[in-house]
């Protein structure tokens with residue numbers, strides 16, 4: 001069976017090409033996956049929009065209602081970084097539905113990936129930092145509510161700290177949140193995860209992989225995990241516009257292999273989401289995101 005990939009064409013909300021958020025990376029990622037032979041019909045599943053009942057497990061009911069009605073107050077829209085019109089609202093519901101679907105496929109098949117997701121700055125009360133709904137937090141709480149999982153591990157390797165996920169899941173003892181990120185990067189005011197590792201600017205492949213390799217066995221030992229959500233943000237890359245770390249393509253590839261091999265060797269299902277990645281060269285950016293899928297396909 002090929003790697004199960006969750007995708008929807010409306011992950012792309014059609015921003016102007018010069019927008020700070022590189023929205024065109026979603027269709028370009030699909031092109032990159034097709035070019036690599038990973039996007040055949042037997043590999044792809046299309047999500048439905050996440051219903052309000054799922055979204056309200058993680059977010060304040062009033063905020064969910066505002067997003068669904070496209071009536072988010074301007075002050076919150078400014079914190080998110082774009083206005084929440086119909087396409088952005090639909091995109092947020094689809095990306096969240098996509099991570100729930102990818103999680104279910106991972107439980108069935110061992111591994112699955114969403115071509116969106118990793119919106120880890122969305123807090124319980126509201127969105128922030130290009131994140132409208134926190135898909136991984138919603139998916140975790142859906143799996144727990146349905147008793148599809150009892151112990152969930154979140155491994156967040158996006159270059160930015162996973163403050164929203166920590167905010168939503170801080171009191172949820174069945175979910176363990178781990179974030180390894182750039183110390184001097186957004187968000188300025190971090191919300192503590194269960195475990196945080198803050199890296200100095202300029203950390204390159206060797207030091208990065210050594211820290212990661214040291215922590216993975218420690219994470220595994222904490223509980224009998226039923227599933228791992230892996231936020232594979234590529235903004236750790238040396239050429240990322242927002243990241244301050246210095247990973248190469250080879251370093252990224254080694255990172256994905258290290259994480260996925262570690263958990264799959266133990267028989268723990270892995271649900272991958274793409275997380276952040278920022279560049280004006282959107283084709284190069286899409287190729288960076290494609291690395292997760294290439295590596296994951298070797299474990300499907």
Ligand SMILES: [Zn+2]
Nearest residue numbers: 158159160276
């Ligand atoms: Zn990021």
